[in-house]
Amino acid sequence: MRRWNGWGDETFNLELPPQGQSFLAERVGASHALEDVSLESVCAKVPESRLPADDTVAKLIDTSPEARVRHARGQSLSDWLAMRSGEFGVFPDGVARPETSVDVQNLLHYAQARNIELIPYGGGTSVAGHINPLAGEKPVLTVDMCGMNRLIDLDRESQIATFGAGTPGPLVESQLRAHGYTLGHFPQSFELSTIGGWVASRSSGQQSLRYGRIEQLFAGGQIETLKGTLNLPTIPASSAGPDIREMILGSEGRIGLITEVKVRVTRLPExxxxxxxxxxxxxxxxxxxxxxxxxxxxxxxxxxxxxxxxxxxxxxxxxxxxxxxxxxxxxxxxxxxxxxxxxxxxxxxxxxxxxxxxxxxxxxxxxxxxxxxxxxxxxxxEKRFTMPYLREALWQMGYAVDTLETATDWDNVDTLLGLMENNLRNGLQDRDESKNERTHVFTHLSHFYGQGCSIYTTYVFRVADSYEETLARWKHLKNTTSELIVRNRGTISHQHGVGKDHAPFLPVEKGELGMLAIHSLCRTFDPEGILNPKTLLG
Amino acid sequence: MRRWNGWGDETFNLELPPQGQSFLAERVGASHALEDVSLESVCAKVPESRLPADDTVAKLIDTSPEARVRHARGQSLSDWLAMRSGEFGVFPDGVARPETSVDVQNLLHYAQARNIELIPYGGGTSVAGHINPLAGEKPVLTVDMCGMNRLIDLDRESQIATFGAGTPGPLVESQLRAHGYTLGHFPQSFELSTIGGWVASRSSGQQSLRYGRIEQLFAGGQIETLKGTLNLPTIPASSAGPDIREMILGSEGRIGLITEVKVRVTRLPExxxxxxxxxxxxxxxxxxxxxxxxxxxxxxxxxxxxxxxxxxxxxxxxxxxxxxxxxxxxxxxxxxxxxxxxxxxxxxxxxxxxxxxxxxxxxxxxxxxxxxxxxxxxxxxEKRFTMPYLREALWQMGYAVDTLETATDWDNVDTLLGLMENNLRNGLQDRDESKNERTHVFTHLSHFYGQGCSIYTTYVFRVADSYEETLARWKHLKNTTSELIVRNRGTISHQHGVGKDHAPFLPVEKGELGMLAIHSLCRTFDPEGILNPKTLLG
Missing domain, CATH: 3.30.70.3450 (Alpha-Beta Plaits)
Known part of the structure; x- marks a missing residue:
């Protein structure tokens, strides 16, 4: 069964070899783990659901405490700290599991009529707070797309496959492989993340050099909005005005709920x-x-x-x-x-x-x-998707690990990489509450373009004596480095999206008029702001 | 000197060999040319300019009849018929030639303050009516970007070149070639069209298979809008929300005037x-x-x-x-x-x-x-850019030639190609006023994608006894075929853009909500609709 408070399946554990342990102890010092709370204790804290009853959607909605706990957080380090400490703060009021576009339309009508906030949920692998409910007056309904996970059509001549938006990576590839095709989209979250989530967050896979980012793979599909159904036809390329596909890519649930995704597939390679x-x-x-x-x-x-x-x-x-x-x-x-x-x-x-x-x-x-x-x-x-499991092993040893990623032009790669690494390396030592605390920092470049590349930096630090102070350490490192990134020609995210965590940094990157364009687009489709509020636009 | 009423330089003429003449006479019948009017006679028809005097922009604006004639029309067949017959209908009230972004800002302020419509003008090579002024109450000012035609910067490490938006193809390539680089963007209009025009109309070049369409080449730049300056930073790739670049690509002057274009260049090939x-x-x-x-x-x-x-x-x-x-x-x-x-x-x-x-x-x-x-x-x-000159030779012999182009998925290529060719081949014969009139129709596929390709169909027909009837024949062929294209999974344009001529067909392709998105974007930046009105959105 899937871990309720961390990455992946409970039965899969990665062990750090003894050399690894001593390596880390040398770099940042020996550590001890913080205590994890139990799922039961968190479920006991879940308040009554505020969702109004409604016959049209009743059978789609699960208000059980466990479902609400399991859909309350993603996989950012602050999400981990919440799940391990049990300090969730907020839970969604329910979890809907639609199986058809009509179900999704009904949920939208329900949300609009009853003034409910909707959060679309794919694999729950966001590391930027996309799916976290926020405290507020309105009830919050998380819409888990897991029921829409089938290969609906495969056009072999045009090499276009149509999937339900909730199809996770392994089901995308296995259903295609049966016909001799591959999508070739392999983000590190591949085991859990979904094809709809890849589109909504502008994802990039490890083999993007051949297959392209999701922008190049996403050919069209269907989005249910509060204004009706938006159909994106598949056309190989067009000069007919701004590309609507590119407005949906990265829209993070603010324009509508993606229900069907058409992608460009390839014959399995020789x-x-x-x-x-x-x-x-x-x-x-x-x-x-x-x-x-x-x-x-x-x-x-x-x-x-x-x-x-x-x-x-x-x-x-x-x-x-x-x-x-x-x-x-x-x-x-x-x-x-x-x-x-x-x-x-x-x-x-x-x-x-x-x-x-x-x-x-x-x-x-x-x-x-x-x-x-x-x-x-x-x-x-062999190990390309197992890195996130290492986080569990490190956590058990008292180490917190997180990553920061960006992309920039070649002439700026070394400068920005140096700024990021230095800030992470010295960040805790510069801070009064965590003086002398060291961070182990390292980097790879993993997506390459003629113009530049992505920079992916990992940092490991010891957990503090309390969850509060551990969270404060993380926030300090994350926010000061994010600020450096956008002030120095980096994007706030090359492959993880904006969510709620990166939203404060987006205006520096996009500029006032860039933000105006995105704002106006979201407002056009969702004037009351009930779709994934505070995500993307803050 | 550039031809005032057709393609290219006056000194360059392409002759149709005798075999070609008899080939055409066999296919569509012998013909005779319609008489062309003189530039002088058209200039004599140009009415007084309605532009209000304003010191801030006076030195930028040319209201001479010849400048206004030379900027009144593009290169569509209906433009040709207007230029050859002298029946322009409308001329812009003046032509501005800005040399800096500040000049462009001043023109925007002037337009907003005085309620003037602005039409951005690159090489004047539109075949879809992008730059044609429309009759109306407001004065119309065409903004010719030809003064901003320099390579401003070349970052060799990131392979990013910055150009003034009015730089035409040959100046793009020659300025890059001096440093050992190429952009590799070669539309058929290359000799005259500009880098800013390529962005505004989502152009594609003959070697897009290697270099990509302009969408892949356009890395960022500067756009002057009525709300201020929109700077698009160069970032190799990003998951930070919808891509603003993709809103500017294909915006056809409705959002603002592109002044600076940053493009991804490549070392000259071995x-x-x-x-x-x-x-x-x-x-x-x-x-x-x-x-x-x-x-x-x-x-x-x-x-x-x-x-x-x-x-x-x-x-x-x-x-x-x-x-x-x-x-x-x-x-x-x-x-x-x-x-x-x-x-x-x-x-x-x-x-x-x-x-x-x-x-x-x-x-x-x-x-x-x-x-x-x-x-x-x-x-x-050798002849890749000379095809448009052939049009002149055919015109002198009494033949009108035009093209229609689209793109569609592989499974639909033969169906759509057949529909287009048949409709063009039989279109005049089906029509009461032109019965028995034949059309010579042929096609190539010229841009290829895993998913499908472009379809580029050329049709040749005899001019009628009058300009009016010739125009009516063209309109019939063009509009009925355009309708067929969008009703049968084709884009209204793969490489020529929407302009005014294709605007009526765009809603079928984009759908109601797609149009809503584009409308809201344009309205956000230009609430009064003074930037290139009726273009793109009709």
Whole structure:
């Protein structure tokens, strides 16, 4: 069963190897865990539902305390702290589980007639507070789309698949695979997040270099709004005015509820492999990545860990003898202290993979990259969705872990990365209440464009003696770094969306008139502001 | 000097070879030209300007009759008929030529304060009535951006170039080429159209398969609106809410005047070549194209002429002996009557071009394609921007030529293409006033996507005895076919935009709520509707 207060399935646990434990203790100090509350104790706190009874939607709505607890929070660190401490503050008044577009229309009518706030809910994997209910006068109904999870149509000629919006990643891929197709959208949240959620939050997957972001995959579909049904026809490309698809992408539930998603799919590839190259230093490694993508080498995936992330990953990998041997070999070939690990993917026809591998290896070797083959790449592929489980293992040891991500142009990557890492590294030491407290910070670049790339920074710190102080530490790190990002040409999010947590930073990025455009769009479709209020626009 | 009543430079003339003339006479009958009026006679008709005097903008505005005539019409066939007959109906009251963003701001203030309509003007190459002034109470000021035509900045690391919005194609490429870069955006209007116009109308270039449409190239920039300056920051990709760039793309002057355009550029390629393959029939040829693009073969350009276009092109090419020899060889290899010509481009590193050529040839031969090398491809590349000049030659012979274009999903390409061609072929014969009048109709597919492609249909018909009747024939063909397109899953335009001519058909494509979104956006930025009224939204 799914964990009610953390990531993934209860039966799956990832253990940190002993070397990993000592590595962390050295970096940030030994720690001890805070006590978790039980699901029962939280359920006991859930107040009476304020939802007015209504026959048209009664059978769709679950007001049980457990359902309301399980839909109250996402996966941000502040959500974790709420779930572990039991201090939720607010619960939705009920959870609806529609199975058809008509069900969704009925829920919209109900919400409008009874002045209820609606929060669309996909996999509940938001790390930016998209699905958290807010305290207020109006009852809040969370609409869980999990009942709409089928492959509705597959047009093999046009390679368009139609899915119910609540279809989670594994069901998207398994239903397509049965016909020989793939969507190729693999965000780290893949196991739980849904296709409708990907659209609503403008998601990006690990192999976006081949398949594109969700913006490139989303071909059209159906959105139920308070003004009626918005149908987005599938057209390959058009110059007929502003693109309505692009207004729905990233709308985070403010315009309507996405019920059907049409996506551009691809035949399953003939070949796929992941390769690892080590570079002697960051400058060479980063330049090699830039050259690869600006050269349009046909890679399906590219990721570059900086020196600290490389060191951390090798330390947490276990198998110290094997890693030791690897490091000796790398050292002999010039990749010693300060080395950076690049992983690249090849996906496509056999011919394409052969050709791209040759070109990639040639460019990497120009920058002194040491090619190590596919062994470590295979490991990466096996573990690509398990990183969130590590959070549980670290939590049990008294460590909080979170990530911050952005994207910026190449000329600004090092500057912004440095600002982010420094602020996270020194953030707790600069703060009176947490002096001398260290943070372990490392970064990778994981989505590449001719113009720039994403920056994905992970930070680990010890939990404090109390939940309150742990939350305060997180807020300080998160908010000061977010401010730095938007003040220094970064987007507030490359792949996680805005939600409620990033909303205060959006106006710096979009500017006054950009915000005006988004505001006017949302107001047009939802004049009373009952759809996912405070999300996106704050 | 630029032709005042047609395409391109007066000194450049394209002649139709004698074989071409007899080919057309056979298809639609011999014809005779209508008489063109002189520039002087049109200038004499221009009424007094209604623009109120204002010191802040006086030096920017030209109210001379010739400037007003030269900015009154674009390049649609109805524009041509107006220019050739002298029946313009309406002229702008003046032409402003701003040189800075501040000039543009001053023009906006002037327009708002004095209740004047503004029409932004790039290269004047619209074929959909974007820049035509309408009769009405308010004075109309056309804002010609030609003074803002410089490369302002080039960031080599991020590969972002900043241009003044009025920079025409050749100046975009020559200024970049001096630094070793290219934008790679080559619409057929390239010689005259501007980078700001490409953004405003969501343009697509002949090599979009490599470089992307303008949506992929447009990284940000500056738009002057009635509410202030909208700055679009350059960010490689973002999940931070709806993308404001995508609201400006295709806004056709309704939101504001684009003054600065930042685009994603590329190093000049190591190699570029264009190759021609003939297929025995349409079905094999179309399928080969679909396979090439769905296989992600790294082509830079792909174009497929149907059998009639292939026949027409070979007939109009001149060199009947050479063509005869080619056709004999093709016939021996299975591409006889009904054969279809494909042109594909290879652009990139030497390694990429070699690899993609191998893959392309393999896929083509699976569908019985006869590869003929680069000789005809070179011809295509030399003549890629000269097609519009042919219109002049045909006009002098008494033939009117126009095109209709759309895009649709693969499963619908043949159906829609058939509907369009049949309607154009029979359109004049079905009509009482033009019975027995034939139309010569042919088509190519020119922009390819995994999901579908564009359909570009050309039709040639004889001018009638009068301009009025010629215009009526065109209107009948254009409007009935446009209606068919949007009623049958096609976009009203894949690459020419909406303008005033396509505006009546947009609501079918976008739907009521799609139109609501665009309306609300335009109203937010221009509540009085003084920016390019009736364009896009009708």
């Amino acid at each position: 070949q796929e492999s992941f390769h690892v190259v080590f570079f002697p230093d960051w400058d060479k490694a980063r330049t090699a990545c830039r050259k690869l993508v600006q050269n349009r080498t046909q890679l399906s995936m590219l990721r570059l860990s900086n020196a600290i992330e490389t060191e951390t990953q090798l330390a947490l990998a276990g198998h110290p003898q094997l890693i030791g041997m690897l490091e000796k070999v790398l050292s002999l070939r010039g990749a010693d202290e300060g080395k950076c690990m690049m992983t690249f993917g090849l996906t496509g026809s056999k011919h394409q993979c052969v050709s791209a591998r040759q070109e990639a290896k040639r460019i990497c070797s120009e920058y002194k990259g040491v090619y190590t083959g596919t062994r470590l790449g295979k490991k990466w592929a | 190699q570029e070549s264009f190759h021609v393959v003939f297929f025995p029939d349409w079905d094999k040829a179309r399928t080969a194209c679909r396979k090439l693009v769905q296989n992600r073969t790294q082509l830079s350009m792909l174009r497929l002429s149907n059998a009639i276009e292939t026949e027409t092109q070979l007939a109009l090419a001149g060199h009947p002996q050479l063509i005869g020899m080619l056709e004999k060889v093709l016939s021996l290899r299975g591409a006889d009557e009904g054969k279809c010509m494909m042109t594909f481009g290879l652009t990139g590193s030497k390694h990429q071009c070699v690899s993609a050529r191998q893959e392309a040839k393999r896929i083509c031969s699976e569908y019985k394609g006869v590869y003929t090398g680069t000789r005809l491809g070179k011809k295509w590349a």
